[in-house]
């Protein structure tokens with residue numbers, strides 16, 4: 001995957017794209033690593049189903065959002081996409097869905113790893129993720145260790161001294177870009193770890209000069225989304241014109257009917273007035289009347 005970087009796009013009408021202010025994060029990691037639980041901790045609500053299970057709980061990529069310092073934080077939870085037993089065709093389908101949800105590209109990829117449970121399977125899944133996203137995605141990767149509560153108060157740096165070599169190598173490779181979460185935490189503890197992570201995300205964004213991760217697939221997805229938006233905008237514009245014309249026609253018809261009615265009422269009033277008006281005594285009428293009362297008549 002040839003990775004490239006893009007600045008946030010502007011909309012064609014010149015207004016700032018609402019996605020400009022977003023922070024888009026994707027949770028990746030092996031099944032059961034605690035991706036959904038981490039998503040819920042960041043969102044501070046149970047948005048993604050999360051439970052202890054040998055089989056994958058999350059079946060499809062899902063999106064949730066929250067706000068942080070006036071910015072929209074968009075989180076995409078993924079299934080165990082990169083588990084070694086998941087067929088590549090399935091993975092590809094879900095990656096496409098994930099791309100649509102995080103288009104035009106995520107600012108950070110949170111690689112979720114359970115503390116003290118990093119098996120060979122986890123290691124293989126991690127390698128698959130890194131290969132899949134490509135070399136340049138590395139700048140955007142943050143290691144997110146879950147199950148901090150299992151450390152029973154031990155400092156994470158003390159834990160690292162005796163941690164599996166693979167974990168220590170990861171930390172070195174990602175230059176200490178990590179966060180440790182207790183997904184069972186509530187209140188101030190939950191708030192603090194969320195704050196630490198989002199500050200780290202901001203740090204990653206700053207180091208990348210505000211750029212998000214993208215690649216040719218993301219760009220194609222974004223082009224497709226923009227095309228669809230345009231088609232919808234044109235459809236709604238045409239529909240709006242059609243409804244406006246229909247309303248105008250109906251109103252004109254109504255006005256025409258009212259005018260006719262008023263005209264008829266006016267005509268009727270005029271006729272009524274004419275009928276009620278006393279008849280004028282014309283000379284012929286007078287002579288006729290006089291004739292009727294002529295004295296000769298009495299003879």
Ligand SMILES: Nc1nc2c(ncn2[C@@H]2O[C@H](COP(=O)(O)OP(=O)(O)OP(=O)(O)O)[C@@H](O)[C@H]2O)c(=O)[nH]1
Nearest residue numbers: 031032033034035036037051052056057058147183
């Ligand atoms: N005690 C404790 N349990 C955790 C922690 N993080 C996750 N869990 C538990 O681990 C189990 C698996 O977590 P999920 O969030 O469902 O894991 P997932 O990576 O989303 O799993 P899939 O959706 O199957 O890929 C759940 O029972 C969580 O409650 C943590 O920090 N501490």
Ligand SMILES: [Mg+2]
Nearest residue numbers: 035036057058
């Ligand atoms: Mg899940």
